Amino acid sequence: MGDNSSSQWNVDFLRHDPSNTASKRVLVILNQPFSAALLRRLWNSTCWHCCADGGANRLVDTLLDTAASYLPDLVKGDLDSLRPDVREYYESKGVPVVKDDDQDSTDLMKCVHEIIEKERKERTNQYEIIILGGLAGRLDQTIHTISYLYKLRKVRERVYAITDDNVCWVLDSGEHQIEIDHTILGMTCGLLPVGIESTILSTSGLRWNLRDHSSSFDGLVSSSNHLVPGENVWVKTSKPILWTVELRSSSRRVI
Numbered sequence: 480m481g482d483n484s485s486s487q488w489n490v491d492f493l494r495h496d497p498s499n500t501a502s503k504r505v506l507v508i509l510n511q512p513f514s515a516a517l518l519r520r521l522w523n524s525t526c527w528h529c530c531a532d533g534g535a536n537r538l539v540d541t542l543l544d545t546a547a548s549y550l551p552d553l554v555k556g557d558l559d560s561l562r563p564d565v566r567e568y569y570e571s572k573g574v575p576v577v578k579d580d581d582q583d584s585t586d587l588m589k590c591v592h593e594i595i596e597k598e599r600k601e602r603t604n605q606y607e608i609i610i611l612g613g614l615a616g617r618l619d620q621t622i623h624t625i626s627y628l629y630k631l632r633k634v635r636e637r638v639y640a641i642t643d644d645n646v647c648w649v650l651d652s653g654e655h656q657i658e659i660d661h662t663i664l665g666m667t668c669g670l671l672p673v674g675i676e677s678t679i680l681s682t683s684g685l686r687w688n689l690r691d692h693s694s695s696f697d698g699l700v701s702s703s704n705h706l707v708p709g710e711n712v713w714v715k716t717s718k719p720i721l722w723t724v725e726l727r728s729s730s731r732r733v734i
């Protein structure tokens with residue numbers, strides 16, 4: 480959380496056997512397409528599940544006749560996208576559907592506020608937050624998701640955004656060890672200097688490494704970089720930077 484410390488990262492929440500760590504994570508489902516395979520993996524590695532408004536439509540439409548086995552703990556938002564049939568379905572199953580009309584915060588923000596409230600009530604440590612969706616589709620929403628990752632990094636340890644194609648999170652200023660599971664992650668990755676003037680980057684474990692090199696949005700942007708088989712990644716950055724890595728296409732299909 481912005482203290483220039485050294486952090487360890489992994490994507491254990493994408494593994495098949497994460498049940499021992501599910502209790503520390505929560506899932507926010509946005510209104511964007513996702514595969515049933517990805518949803519099931521994330522569901523099993525999280526202990527609380529919230530749909531942002533039309534995210535509930537996606538859940539029902541993706542799970543079809545297995546929807547009753549994956550009931551969310553909450554549907555929250557301004558509810559302008561939630562279909563009446565989906566609302567009726569979840570209400571009939573006892574799922575709380577909560578309308579929040581605030582026009583200065585997005586449905587994603589409304590869900591995160593619920594997580595903060597949950598932590599306050601439980602007097603528990605912070606949950607890790609997995610955001611499903613929000614990285615494609617409307618550009619304003621996509622940029623909002625990334626901006627929110629940046630804002631949340633100031634107050635929370637771990638927030639990830641994931642789709643069938645990518646997983647990304649903000650690496651705060653400091654050093655980062657990123658454990659790479661090559662059975663889950665694809666080859667391509669990027670270090671994207673979003674929202675900062677510039678950063679000084681050093682890396683190892685990439686095909687194209689940098690050493691004390693300046694990176695900025697109107698200068699060097701490390702896109703289309705590659706992971707190296709068998710290696711983990713190390714990043715040192717003087718300013719927060721967005722780390723993104725492609726998911727292996729097989730992890731979208733296998734449940």
Ligand SMILES: Nc1ncnc2c1ncn2[C@@H]1O[C@H](COP(=O)(O)OP(=O)(O)OP(=O)(O)O)[C@@H](O)[C@H]1O
Binds near residue numbers: 588612
């Ligand atoms: N086209 C999109 N591209 C990227 N993210 C999206 C898109 N549509 C929705 N989302 C994400 O899903 C959440 C719920 O979306 P929904 O469609 O239900 O409501 P919205 O009215 O589009 O969003 P909001 O009310 O937050 O502006 C949004 O807050 C956003 O994070």
Ligand SMILES: Cc1ncc(C[n+]2csc(CCO)c2C)c(N)n1
Binds near residue numbers: 583586
């Ligand atoms: C400066 C400014 N720009 C845009 C919005 C619009 N807006 C932002 S979040 C939100 C809620 C969507 O469910 C809406 C309508 C605003 N309020 N203030």
